[in-house]
Amino acid sequence: MNLKLVSLLLLVATTWLCGCGSIRMGRTFRYPIQITDPKATYQTKALFYNLQHPTSNGILFGQQDVTQYGIGWKDEPNRSDVKSVCGSNPAVYGWDVADLVRASLQGNSAGNEALERNRQLVLQAYERGGLNTFCWHMHNFVTGKNFYDTTAAVAAILPGGEQHAAYTRSLDVIAAYFRHLKAKDGTLVPVIFRPLHEHTGSWFWWGKRHCSQQEFVQLWQFTVQYLRDKKKVHNLLYAYSPDRVPTSATYFERYPGDAFVDVLGHDNYWDFNVVSTPNKGVLTLDTLVTEAQARGKVAALTETGLEKITNPTWFSANLLQQLKSSTKASQIAYLMVWRNAHEGHFYAPYPGHSSVPDFLQFYQDSLTTFENDKPQLYSVPKPTREQRRKAAQVANKLPVLREPSTQ
Template sequence: MITLTISSCGNKKNSYDEIASSGRTTRTENMKNNLTTFTNKGVMIGQMYGTLEGIGWKNEKSRSDFFSICHDNPAVNGYELSGIESGKKKNSDDLPFSWIAKNAINAFKHGSMIVMNWTAPDYNGNKDVLKDYVKSLSNFISSLQDSYGIKVPIVLYIYPVDGKSWYSQLSIDKYKKLYEDTKEMLDDNKVTNVILGYSETYENNAFLERYPEDAEIINITYLQTKEHINIKEYKNTLATFLPKAISYAQEHNNTLGLTTGIESIPDSNYFSNILMPIFERHRLAYVMFGANHGDYKSGHFYTPYPGEGNDKIRGFMKLYNNEHTIFLSKLNGLYIESK
């Protein structure tokens, strides 16, 4: 084990971040190992931008729509990093990177797991441009440190396959090569606080074909927007692909996370009758709901908020009180070495 000593000019304190034999920080390595063992305890419940924005609010201290409903916070917080590579101040969801950085650090300090997606722009085959992109990404990730210089462990999904992005149109071999090249660049940039994952939006049974062997965690995204709601199809789709995806992850010594939700929650029994049986049957590392954003009239929400129907809130509370779900208050020791 190697200890990095960092001198903090602001408060005159020496601080350190331990490096494991893998080359990652010990907290990052512990998180990776614990993701497997924690699936025996239950599934961590989180949300994209869960503590950064919600219905009718943005970037308010100690606020989340989760907390407004159940007086608890997400165990997992997700963020999109698209735009960081180009030096933009805001990401593709119009949220400042300064907010994202501060929010992620604060969530880590409270024990949450941090998930970040990088939906990268086309570098048009220019390797130097790609290197510059990855350098900017690396600098941002490495800068995520608390006041003691402890880096925030990140689950990073590079090039999440969505069927629409330029890299989703690459051949399987070219996609894997791009992934491997980017991993090498992150290593060259001495990024030590990342677990590199593979993420894919579910579209049909031919999924996970692009899975790169270097990936250490898998995420499947399956969201229904309010314009395309089909609850029967949603249930059948989850029942079809989840067992296959979990089996695939286990065969590759990985864990599986699920990003999901039905926008506007048209069925008040969604959480209790559709999701809870899944959590009881399948071992998932986490379930992360889509983001809540906009005003009260927009309908852009995947979890309830105050005033959005008592039936939906009661359904969410059943999920919260289920023994198989882990919200922040029950998430203990994610970054500590398991004995």
């Protein structure tokens, strides 16, 4: 064999094993974490680790559809109402795969263009250092109507159900989209996927009154296994996000298991709209942070907000100060408010709104982290020998994640 070829092969092999070059597949993540997907990409594991171990004490702030449209504008490059107000985009970008599924299944040029526009916004957010998270407002697979149609449908999309094939076709679309979210250097963009959200309520067809506990858990586990194992999607973290709950037992009543969840989330549009001691929302976050630390997870306030911000000091007095009142709650990794659709439905200030001065205080506070704060989410420093020793000790204490049967 040619000596130069042998040398080249040895160099490639060394690079692959050491993870010290541009060949990314062989990079070994050397910090102890346990996530839903052991085969997750290096950047996905780094994201999880950094959300668990932030380099600052700040909570990442986010908004749904934030660079897609705002009050009086749509599809303008690198624009958001948040940026127009404070000079920085949020650090977290919320999206919805429902639009992607609908666009793809329609198969028309307008749908494909919408899908590509969304993909570019996600890539741009990642390139700027932001975090992308997707929910899924699924259409009802039995009736074809929207997510508010509460006709029973969960049993129908489980394996053996009459709409199971339709459900897997939608998962195929989602898998293809996530697998093609590639940055300029070819890196797969990490995403937090948050399906079946607010299931403790009953306004969606996957809600508590419309399926059994067993059906919900089976659907969650099937969804994760299908995307991860069958479709080989390895750039996802999975977020579990009930609506507000009265007790910890209620929160975990339909929990699919630690082997299927990375983020312990919580959607709450109620409790932070009043100032109270103790605040029920803060107490829930206290519990989530405690549970996340015990289980090796990430805790987050995955949706919140006050529609039309009718209280002009809501961000600082209601949300921020109540989070700061609790050592535990102030340790959540991120929080996200809902979208700015129009003047009758918005959750972040826009130029000229009465809440702008208060939001600027919220932005400037040391507990909040925005994109301009440059959070380091997708890389970790090489561990020292002492860190590797401690990592080994921690790894030995982590619980073993076993996936219960979905049969």
